[in-house]
Amino acid sequence: MKSKELLNIILKLFKSHRNNSEIIKELLNREIINFSFEKKYVLNNVDFDFELVKTISKNKDLIEYYVEASDGSPYKIELIFDQKWLLKSFLFQCQGCFGNDDECLVCGGSGWGVL
Ligand SMILES: [Zn+2]
Secondary structure (H helix, E strand, O other), rough: OOOHHHHHHHHHHHHHHHOOHHHHHHHHHOOOEEOOOOHHHHHHOOOOOOOEEEEEEOOOOOEEEEEEEOOOEEEEEEEOOOOOEEEEEEEOOOOOOOOOOEEEEEEEOOOEEOO
């Protein structure tokens, strides 16, 4: 499966389930999440319709997809290749600094998620 196909499956899961624990269950059932995946962001997620805005290939094994929720909130989805493409992270943009503070105490300066 190509990375973009996995992204589409993930976005479709969010759209069709609209239930955070159902989404986690599906991701686990389909074995498409990396062991390091932090579930709390999906469990606390309130948006279910996402549109792809930007794709950045960090290297051949790591791709970042920047998506936008229907209300315009930015999210970042990371896919990692480990024998197959897997969901590595699903993070909302930091509401403390909006990615503009390298020393932000909420996100640790990454601009995404919370520490
Ligand atoms: Zn921050």
